[in-house]
Amino acid sequence: MYIIAVYDVNVDRVAKMLKLFRRYLTWVQNSVFEGELTKAQYAQLKQEAEALMDPAEDSVIVWHVRAESYFERETLGEEPGETGRFL
Amino acid sequence: MYIIAVYDVNVDRVAKMLKLFRRYLTWVQNSVFEGELTKAQYAQLKQEAEALMDPAEDSVIVWHVRAESYFERETLGEEPGETGRFL
Numbered sequence: 001m002y003i004i005a006v007y008d009v010n011v012d013r014v015a016k017m018l019k020l021f022r023r024y025l026t027w028v029q030n031s032v033f034e035g036e037l038t039k040a041q042y043a044q045l046k047q048e049a050e051a052l053m054d055p056a057e058d059s060v061i062v063w064h065v066r067a068e069s070y071f072e073r074e075t076l077g078e079e080p081g082e083t084g085r086f087l
Numbered sequence: 088m089y090i091i092a093v094y095d096v097n098v099d100r101v102a103k104m105l106k107l108f109r110r111y112l113t114w115v116q117n118s119v120f121e122g123e124l125t126k127a128q129y130a131q132l133k134q135e136a137e138a139l140m141d142p143a144e145d146s147v148i149v150w151h152v153r154a155e156s157y158f159e160r161e162t163l164g165e166e167p168g169e170t171g172r173f174l
Contacts, residue, residue, distance in 0.1 A: 066157055
């Protein structure tokens with residue numbers, strides 16, 4: 001399944017969350033990730049994210065799209081992502 | 088069509104982009120929006136966003152999903168969004 005994930009976490013946890021999400025998904029914009037994962041891979045990512053975050057303060061939103069063919073992706077302006085420009 | 092949109096823009100333009108995107112979509116997390124738009128509504132949003140942003144510096148990524156039934160949405164931790172917590 002295709003995953004689009006965004007997070008908004010306390011600044012103390014940003015670096016660890018970034019490192020975790022980059023292990024599983026492609027980093028496309030500040031706190032935004034996407035990519036193809038199996039159910040097992042996603043379950044693992046979810047478990048690790050929940051272990052890292054403070055549920056009262058941090059937020060992760062995940063859209064599971066059944067297949068890449070079900071959506072079109074469009075970029076306006078610059079295509080940031082894996083340019084190391086973000087923390 | 089169902090739209091998921093994220094932006095990363097220069098701090099000088101954040102307030103205007105937020106105001107623009109909130110006119111068309113639901114604000115679900117810092118710089119993240121989603122909602123159902125017609126093609127005409129999306130074309131209008133895109134035109135206004137392109138007029139506001141500096142394409143060399145700012146980035147908007149949009150996923151057009153054919154229908155809400157094609158994805159599942161999941162939230163880990165807090166459900167921020169329209170809580171006025173963000174600029």
